[in-house]
Amino acid sequence: MEGINSEIIIVILATGIRLAAPFLLAALGEMFTQRSGVYNLGVEGIMMMGAFVGFFITLIGGSPLLGIAASLVVGALMGLLMAVVSVTFKAEQGISGIGLYMLGWGLSGLLFRLYVGAITTIDGLKPVAIPLLSDIPFLGPILFNQNGLVYSAFLLVPISAFILYKTTWGLNVRAVGTMPEAADTLGVSVQGIRYQCLIVGSMLAGLAGAFLTVGHANMYADNITAGRGFISIALVYFGRWSPWGIMLGALLFSMADSFQSMVQVLGINFPYELAVVLPYVITIFALAISFGRVWGPAALGKPFQRGTRG
Amino acid sequence: MKRVLTVFLTIVMLFAIAGCSNSGTTANTPQKPAESPKAEKIRIALVLPATVDDMAWGQSMVEGLKAVQKSMGEDKVELATSEKLGNAVDAGAAIRQYATQGYDIILAHGSQYQSVLGEIAKDFPKTTFAYGTGFTTGPNIFAYDPQAQEGGYLLGMLAGKMSKSGIVGIVGPVESGDAVKYNYGVQQGVAKAKSDVQTRIAYTGSFNDIVGAGNLAKTHISAGADFLTGSSQQAVGALRAVAETEGKYWLSTDMDQSSLAPNHVLASQVYNWEKVATKIIELRKQGTLGGQRLSLNLADGTIQFKYNEKLADKVPAEVKAAIEQAKQDIVSGKVKVELPKK
Amino acid sequence: MNTQYRNIIKQITILLAALVGALLVGGIFLVLAKSDPVKAYTVMLTGPINDKFGITETLVRSVPLLLVGLGIIISFRSGIINIGAEGQMLAGAIGAAAVATSFSELPSMILMPLVFLAGMASGAFWGGIAGWLKTRLSVNEILSTVMLNQIALQLYLFLIRGPLIDPKEVSYGTGAPQTALIPEGIWLDRLIPGTRLHSGLILALVLAILTYLFLWRTSTGYRLRAVGEGPEAARYAGIKVERYVILAMVMAGGMAGLAGTVEVTGVHHRALEGISAGYGFSGIVAALFGRLHPLGTIPASILFGALLLGADMMQRAVDVPAAMVMAIQGLVVLFVVASDYFLMKPVNGARLKEKWLGKKIVTEGGE
Structure with a gap:
């Protein structure tokens, strides 16, 4: 284990921050969705669609920004589909989510095969060093030499918190998720809010997918998300539906991941599986020892029908 | 409502009819193993x-x-x-x-x-x-x-002889099967080329996590590796990550991956x-x-060792000669690339 | 009588319409892929019921789906959203294979029950962890089961590539990650020779009935469901909620563990890579389509098994990418689950129409 020095630590931390971005984006989206009373298990599928479309548009359009924009659009469409099925048609949210996941996985793979055909690489987002700040010793390269999507993901944390706690819309979202009947009585459209949240949440999931292709791997291949959508859903529970908590969870998970990669690379002498599962174990462990009241949006998972209860 | 239903019903009928007419033909064909293996086609x-x-x-x-x-x-x-x-x-x-x-x-x-x-x-x-x-x-x-260890050995020699940083990184999928054989071969090749060059192996725990593989490759590079390799379908993720840094090289296995990164894939083990x-x-x-x-294996040409023609002049003649010699030794049985024994 | 008959017709029509809707959208994909939709769908819909092969293969898939589904029913009915069946199944498979290969010299009369016990216990243990984390440490079950799935997968891969690997794989130098074959004496009987349909089907059907009796005819089952209906009310009624949450997860894990065990003893005769085959997720869908009722889940798992098989057969019939298979499966799931809205309450259809068309329609029995 020679070679542990500040440079290595900078690499671990900077990588951890970069890798937190997709989790953060998708989990913040899922947070809005769940706050309004719908749980969307289809995040993984939406991410795959976002990943493919982001990649594809970048490939043919030549600009990662176009790709990112397209991933937002396709995310919104997937969210709309989920909303039609689970809000208008009041379908079981668990099944709808898994259906959306299968559709997203299949459709992204299919479109890739039809319109790209072979593994191809793209020029994705480049890191943007923020002047002055990136020169700060130690912290500079960790925090201020990332790509634009990473900054956006972290900026979304305070923005989400502000929207959720300080705006009327945020209040409505929270009301719809906990007391839909009361919200309805007060003239808030329960269905409308849920539609909006599903669409916004899915746009963020699409963006998270685009991060993987345009902001990280610079290519697309089958199953690119590899379970990251499901982990994002889990992180919403880790963060107890609060943006800051989710950020903590995403950072913890990805830091643990980047740490275990480095430990493996620097030479270990035990089954690597122990290293690979480290982030998962740490996340469970951290939640287990953390204190705080556990609650959730009371109407989570329950379709709303005016005039009926539950 | 009724009209919609009628439309739907009609479609169902159409499908059912199409289904019946077709299933007649499909149902009859199977259940009969190949009659003559000497058929022309x-x-x-x-x-x-x-x-x-x-x-x-x-x-x-x-x-x-x-x-x-x-x-x-x-x-x-x-x-x-x-x-x-x-x-x-x-x-x-x-x-x-x-x-x-x-x-x-x-x-x-x-x-x-x-x-x-x-x-x-x-x-x-x-x-x-x-x-x-x-x-x-x-x-x-x-x-x-x-x-896989035979080509791995030659690629390992190439990496060992040419690495400037003295560190070769392997991005592994799951530690089993061909991946282990290949990695074992690379390790022996590196050690043969230069005893002070390190081979570092890390695994993603998955065969198809290209994002994870890319990330492990980046971690390898930031920890000093300048030659990287790895097997399975996730390897392209690692390859792409290598292609982002000047002066880092990738050695591909299973097939020639140089089309993805012509300036970074130095050589390949190709299955014929x-x-x-x-x-x-x-x-x-x-x-x-x-x-x-x-x-x-190398002996009968079902495994081939290939340089990327575009980069072939980057490899010094004496390195090429040493690898060619090693290849001959493996073919003749003089050198036996070991496999792990548990 | 007449209205009831009409109602059934109506329900079937709705389901068919949903299926047709899904296939029409999927047809667009097929046309894009330049394949013949009619031929593709013919194979997809008739392949699984066409002959002995199709029917038995459908049932081979429905066995693990049903077993996983039963576990899902027990946990969901107890108010736990358990998405950890994938990991619990892997735990069961490896537990069964470990015992079967380590004590292979035991007479099969003794070994067989031991193997099943081991598989069930390993699954139950893995499920129990999530239950314990939820009750003792307030760790949400969705989080813990997602994480435990990954941990189980890595543990499983470690065991089949390391301590439990087939010794021949090492001596021949191929090193494929799989255990040795389990003794032939404990292979489940094939119900129809020449097919893979094994006696695990009977086990699953019996367990479905037992699960039904357990949940609706025993006081423990009643309390489990009471906890699921409302933990606070259950607590007031004197039920030890924590104990029942753990019990539910242990039972759910046990069922998923059994699913892994029958895959080992009935289908593969060893533990190998990819043994869970996504049943941990599709079992959730089967259980929910079965309205979280053990007897409803029997047809649901058979139908879902047919969907999995038929779509896969389509890949070979019209030579489309495998991704097409999954996309169409997803569409079918989405359309059918959405059609539930009309199935449950025919009046809903009128309500939608009223909303979209702005017409007030007097509804009577859903016409």
């Missing part, structure tokens, strides 16, 4: 655990079979492929279906198909089955086994599946339907 079916375009294990086989088709004539060889059958249940159904449809040779391209082939092959004694990586054969089952498939076809023509273990 040879029909080959391929079952893949991953995809046909994975730039690795699966695609190398697909391209090999296409090459067979080209050399023997499009009208002489028929090809069918089913992909993403990583679980043996679905693969079993696919293999049995192909056998029932009378395919002559069924290639189940994964080590996980050993059990299921053993079961199905008994019911189709006239069909040739092949799978790999594996060792268990049957009267009509070939098992193929790429000696065309040769393997041709051999199976020939054996079948002579009446041998299975029962042999087919080893892929």
